[in-house]
Amino acid sequence: MCATAQAQTPHHLWFDRPAEDWERESLPIGNGAMGAAVQGGVTLDILQFNEKTLWTGGPGTREGKYDFGIPADPQTEALTEIRRELNTKGRLTPEYVARKLGRKAEAYGSYQNFGELRLTFPPSGEISGYRRQLDISEAIARVTYSADGVRYTREYLASYPDGVIAIHLKADRAGHINFTAELNIPHNRSAHRSVRQGRIAIRGKLLDNGLAYETQLQVIADGGSLTRTNEGGIRVSDADTATLLLAAATDYAPVYPAYRSTISPHKTVQTRVNRAHRKGWSALRAAHVADHRALFDRVSLHVNELPLAPSAGKQPPRQKTAALFTNIPIDQWLASYGSGNSAADRALEALYFQYGRYLLIASSRSGSLPANLQGVWNNSTTPPWNADYHTNINLQMNYWPAETTNLAETAIPLFDFVDTLHQPGNFAAEKLLGARGWTLFLNTNIWGFTGTIDWPTAFWQPEAGAWLATHYYEHYLFSHDEKFLRERAYPAMKGAALLWLDALVPDPRDGLLVVSPSYSPEHGDFTAGAAMSQQIVSELLRDTLNAALKLGDRAFAQQIEKTLDQLDPGLRIGSWGQLQEWKEDLDHPENKHRHVSQLFAIYPGIRSLPAPLLDAARTSLEARGDAGTGWSRAWKINLWARLGDGDHAHRILSAQLRQSTLPNLWSSHPPFQIDGNLGATAGIAEMLLQSHGQEIHLLPALPAAWPSGAVSGLRARGNTTVDMWWSKGQLQNAHITAYSSGQLKLRLPQNGNFSLRRASDNRIVAQSEGAHIKIFNVQPGESYLLTKANSEVTRK
Structure with missing residues (x-):
C-alpha cells in the first residue's frame, strides 16, 4: 500500500497532559530487551525503564533453595495414586490434588523494575500547547509544549539496531535547554555509582541472587555546559540541544543450570553506549525508524475509508478521515467510543489493531527474552504474577498475531526461550510424569522453572509443552522454511510428543487414551481426559506426524499414528448441545467462567471441524457470555471469528475497548497484561483472513460495522501474503x-463470481472450482489478482 494511503489512518495516540498514573497513562517504547514508559512531566520527567533479564530468584539465591520446581525424588507414586482415585471416583478437588502433586516454589523470583531516569527542569512560566504523543509507525514518543515564548520538544526511542534508549531535547531558540539528569535504582541491590565525562554508570548485584547488573547514561550537549551535581547527577546548562543514551544489561545467560554469562554487563553496556555516542542522534534515529518500519509497514488496515474503486492490482485511494481523530487525546477518544461517532470508532479499532503489532515489535525482538505477562514494561519489584510466563494460555496468546500480522521475526525469542526449557523440561517429564521427552506446567521464569507450584486452581498443565511446540509448526506452515522445520521445530515437537506417547493412559471406561490427571484451566475439578488436554495433545501429535512424514522419520510417525488411533480427541457434544469441557457431561449452561478451554480445537487449533461441533462450540460460547478479563475477551474475538460470526466478534472487540482497555490502550486483566492487546490484534486479523484447514478464507467474519475497507500484508499458511479491498x-x-510453489485452496465470500488472473501478464489462472472455492497452482514470487466479475475494477 502506498505511503500516502498509510499516512491517512491514525498511527499515533496522545495525551494533552503528563502521565499521573504509570499503568493507565504512560506511553511505552521498547526494543525487545529494554522497555521504558514515557510520562513526560514538564518540571520532572520520569522515564521508568526495564531490561528483561533483571530477575530475582533462580540459581544463586541466598537461601540456596532453587530446584527448578523439580523434586529430588520421583513423584510417580503419587501420580499413580491420583490416577487410580480418578478411575474410581471420577472427580477430585483441586485442593486435594495440589496436596499430592503440587509443590511450594522456592526462590522462583520475579521480573524487576530496573530503575528510573529522572529529568528535572527549572521552573517556567505558563505552559501552553502541551502534547505527549506516541507515533507507533515510527516507534517514537514525543513531548512538546511552549513556555515563556519558547517551544520545547523531547523525542524518546528504544533502538533495536543500537541497543539503547535515546532521548533528544531541543528548543526553537538556542541556549534554552536546561535540566538535571539522575539515575535512581531500587534498594534491593548493591549500587556503585560513578560520574565522569557526562556519563553516569551504576553497577552492582541483586541482593537476592547476586545477579550482576549495570546501567549507563551518557549525556551529550550541543552548546552550553555539563557539570556534575553533588547528588551524582549531570546538569545541562544553556545548551542548544541535548541527547541522552541509556543502556542496561545483566550477566544473565539462557543456559541451564547456572544461567550466568562469562561476559560482564559492564562490557556489554559500555560498548552499546560508546557506539551510539559515536553514531550521533540523527543517524541513530534514522536507523531506528528504518528498522521499525521494515516490520510495522508490512500491514495496513483501513476501515470505512473507501470512496472509489481501485485500478486493477492497486490499492484504492483513501479519504482523509484521520484529521477527524488526531486532534482528540486518546483518553477522550477511548471514553467516547461507542457514543455514536461511527467513523471515530472504526478509526480507533484500526489503531488498536496496529497498536498490538507495535507492542509485539517493542517487546519481542531476536536476541531478547520473549514478551512476558507485561511485555517488557514493569514498574515494580513485586509485580503481579511475578510478571512471568504463564503457559496455560497467556504466553501463547502473546504470539498469536506474530505470523498472521506479518511479524514472524518477533516469534524467534519464543523459540529461543522454549529451546532453553528442553533440558530442565526433561527432568520435569521424568520426575513428575515418569515419561521421556520434555514439558512444563502452569508457569515458568527465566531460570528454567519447569515444575509445579501449589496454587490449587492453577498448577497442573502438563500439556503446556505440547501447546508451545505447536507454535514451531505454525511458523513452518506460514513460512515453508524446511531448514527451520528440520533443525528447530522437529526436535522440539518430537520431544514434546514423546512425553505423551509415554504419559497417556487408557480410560477404563472406554479404553481410549487420555491425559490423567487432567485439569481444565482454571475451572472445576480434576478429571481424566478434559477437553482442552485432549485437544492440545491431539493437535501436537498430528503436527508432529506431518513433520515426521515430511522429514522421513517414518518409525516415529508410525508410533504417533498408533497413538492417534487410540486417542480420545476431546470433542463431544453434551446434553444441552454444548461442546463439553470435560469427558463427562458436567457443563452447566449458567456457568460464566472466563476460560473457554474446551474450545481450543476451534482456536487456536488449525483443523477444520464438522458443522455439528462448530454449532456446539457456538452454544458453549453463547452460554459463557461475552464478559471476561482482557485476555479472555481477546480469545473470544478469535473464537467468534473462527465461527464466522463477525458481528459477535466485533461486539466483543467493542466491549474490550470499553471495559478492558486503559486510557493508554494497554489491555487490563486487571491489572495491565499485554496478552489482551496481542490476542485482540490476532482476532481482528482472524476476522479478515483465515487459513486453517488447508484453505485460505477471505473475509470470513467481516462485521456489518465495517462495510468498506482495505487490508494489506496479512499472512496466510502456505507462505502467502494477502491484500484485500471490500x-x-x-x-x-x-x-x-x-x-513457495504449491497448490492454494481459496474460499471466497458468497457474494458473486470472481475471476483469477496472474498479475504479471493478466492471464486467467487455470483452476478447479467448487461452490465458492478456487484451487490453483502457484509459483514463488508470483502474484495473483482476484477480481469480482462485473465490478468497477473489472470494467476498467
Missing part, C-alpha cells in the same frame, strides 16, 4: 502473493 460488505478484489 465495499458495501462485499469483497471486491484480492491480491495474493506466493513465496
Whole structure:
C-alpha cells in the first residue's frame, strides 16, 4: 500500500497532559530487551525503564533453595495414586490434588523494575500547547509544549539496531535547554555509582541472587555546559540541544543450570553506549525508524475509508478521515467510543489493531527474552504474577498475531526461550510424569522453572509443552522454511510428543487414551481426559506426524499414528448441545467462567471441524457470555471469528475497548497484561483472513460495522501474503502473493463470481472450482489478482 494511503489512518495516540498514573497513562517504547514508559512531566520527567533479564530468584539465591520446581525424588507414586482415585471416583478437588502433586516454589523470583531516569527542569512560566504523543509507525514518543515564548520538544526511542534508549531535547531558540539528569535504582541491590565525562554508570548485584547488573547514561550537549551535581547527577546548562543514551544489561545467560554469562554487563553496556555516542542522534534515529518500519509497514488496515474503486492490482485511494481523530487525546477518544461517532470508532479499532503489532515489535525482538505477562514494561519489584510466563494460555496468546500480522521475526525469542526449557523440561517429564521427552506446567521464569507450584486452581498443565511446540509448526506452515522445520521445530515437537506417547493412559471406561490427571484451566475439578488436554495433545501429535512424514522419520510417525488411533480427541457434544469441557457431561449452561478451554480445537487449533461441533462450540460460547478479563475477551474475538460470526466478534472487540482497555490502550486483566492487546490484534486479523484447514478464507467474519475497507500484508499458511479491498460488505478484489510453489485452496465470500488472473501478464489462472472455492497452482514470487466479475475494477 502506498505511503500516502498509510499516512491517512491514525498511527499515533496522545495525551494533552503528563502521565499521573504509570499503568493507565504512560506511553511505552521498547526494543525487545529494554522497555521504558514515557510520562513526560514538564518540571520532572520520569522515564521508568526495564531490561528483561533483571530477575530475582533462580540459581544463586541466598537461601540456596532453587530446584527448578523439580523434586529430588520421583513423584510417580503419587501420580499413580491420583490416577487410580480418578478411575474410581471420577472427580477430585483441586485442593486435594495440589496436596499430592503440587509443590511450594522456592526462590522462583520475579521480573524487576530496573530503575528510573529522572529529568528535572527549572521552573517556567505558563505552559501552553502541551502534547505527549506516541507515533507507533515510527516507534517514537514525543513531548512538546511552549513556555515563556519558547517551544520545547523531547523525542524518546528504544533502538533495536543500537541497543539503547535515546532521548533528544531541543528548543526553537538556542541556549534554552536546561535540566538535571539522575539515575535512581531500587534498594534491593548493591549500587556503585560513578560520574565522569557526562556519563553516569551504576553497577552492582541483586541482593537476592547476586545477579550482576549495570546501567549507563551518557549525556551529550550541543552548546552550553555539563557539570556534575553533588547528588551524582549531570546538569545541562544553556545548551542548544541535548541527547541522552541509556543502556542496561545483566550477566544473565539462557543456559541451564547456572544461567550466568562469562561476559560482564559492564562490557556489554559500555560498548552499546560508546557506539551510539559515536553514531550521533540523527543517524541513530534514522536507523531506528528504518528498522521499525521494515516490520510495522508490512500491514495496513483501513476501515470505512473507501470512496472509489481501485485500478486493477492497486490499492484504492483513501479519504482523509484521520484529521477527524488526531486532534482528540486518546483518553477522550477511548471514553467516547461507542457514543455514536461511527467513523471515530472504526478509526480507533484500526489503531488498536496496529497498536498490538507495535507492542509485539517493542517487546519481542531476536536476541531478547520473549514478551512476558507485561511485555517488557514493569514498574515494580513485586509485580503481579511475578510478571512471568504463564503457559496455560497467556504466553501463547502473546504470539498469536506474530505470523498472521506479518511479524514472524518477533516469534524467534519464543523459540529461543522454549529451546532453553528442553533440558530442565526433561527432568520435569521424568520426575513428575515418569515419561521421556520434555514439558512444563502452569508457569515458568527465566531460570528454567519447569515444575509445579501449589496454587490449587492453577498448577497442573502438563500439556503446556505440547501447546508451545505447536507454535514451531505454525511458523513452518506460514513460512515453508524446511531448514527451520528440520533443525528447530522437529526436535522440539518430537520431544514434546514423546512425553505423551509415554504419559497417556487408557480410560477404563472406554479404553481410549487420555491425559490423567487432567485439569481444565482454571475451572472445576480434576478429571481424566478434559477437553482442552485432549485437544492440545491431539493437535501436537498430528503436527508432529506431518513433520515426521515430511522429514522421513517414518518409525516415529508410525508410533504417533498408533497413538492417534487410540486417542480420545476431546470433542463431544453434551446434553444441552454444548461442546463439553470435560469427558463427562458436567457443563452447566449458567456457568460464566472466563476460560473457554474446551474450545481450543476451534482456536487456536488449525483443523477444520464438522458443522455439528462448530454449532456446539457456538452454544458453549453463547452460554459463557461475552464478559471476561482482557485476555479472555481477546480469545473470544478469535473464537467468534473462527465461527464466522463477525458481528459477535466485533461486539466483543467493542466491549474490550470499553471495559478492558486503559486510557493508554494497554489491555487490563486487571491489572495491565499485554496478552489482551496481542490476542485482540490476532482476532481482528482472524476476522479478515483465515487459513486453517488447508484453505485460505477471505473475509470470513467481516462485521456489518465495517462495510468498506482495505487490508494489506496479512499472512496466510502456505507462505502467502494477502491484500484485500471490500465495499458495501462485499469483497471486491484480492491480491495474493506466493513465496513457495504449491497448490492454494481459496474460499471466497458468497457474494458473486470472481475471476483469477496472474498479475504479471493478466492471464486467467487455470483452476478447479467448487461452490465458492478456487484451487490453483502457484509459483514463488508470483502474484495473483482476484477480481469480482462485473465490478468497477473489472470494467476498467
